[in-house]
Amino acid sequence: YDRLEIDLHLETGESVNGITYFASGDNPNYLGHAETSDIAQQIFGASGPSGDNTEYVFRLEQTLGEIGSPDDHVTDIANQLRQLKN
Template identity: 30%
Template sequence: MTSESPFIVFGYGSLIFKPPPHVIAQTPGFLKGYVRRFSQKSHDHRGTPESPGRVVTLVHKRDWDKISQSDAFPDEDTVWGVAYTIDPAYVAEVRDYLDYREKDGYTLETLDVYGVDANGKDTIIIHDAFCYVGRDDNPSFIGSEPLGDLSDRIWRSVGPSGPNKEYLYKLAEAVRELSPNSFDSHLFTLEDMVKRLDLGST
């Protein structure tokens, strides 16, 4: 990033419903070739070191196909989120804020963000947006879990930032509001499963 380049960060998880500070523009868009999965342990926000919750990370589709063995949603390879442009006067402050917020196993990478043009075709709208990715070699990466086990874990887990299920519900609601085209089978299926656990507990 040069001194003239804007600092743009793409949020695909909690950043969608809890944006970073000092945002001067925000643009809904999507990534191609990735999946968003609840494959990251949360020891510090939606769980504890003794009983970690689960939060989302990005995984390249071809890598996920090798990891997951039997993904319930094999054809899903777009991830909707929001690209946030940060006020240039506060870039260092926001970088420090995000580095701390995403410290539990996330790595800063650059990715192209896509949108849909007037002709309905996918087109790159932002080159090299920054994005925090929990790579599969980080200690908090849990990989693929059966949806039943995963939904139960999310339903039961609580951390300093609140219940894990609250994170799931807020993320699902926020993704629905991004665009008429935004959809996430993994996310919405887990939302439905956890809500059924809520109903069963009353």
């Protein structure tokens, strides 16, 4: 995955710097459409320039909940990762 720094334009009119990750089909780490268990297995134990991928998913799940935008797919992946950790 490529780590991209982008400008985010908030509803307040403010602009802030952000980071996103992008993978295309020609990237050897790109899984594409896959079952949740396969996604979790690829994430489990993986890390990159921004840290541990499992912890990233847990933080993403938490933050989405905190801002009132929970995502069922992210939660499903996080739950699979919790099972793998145990």
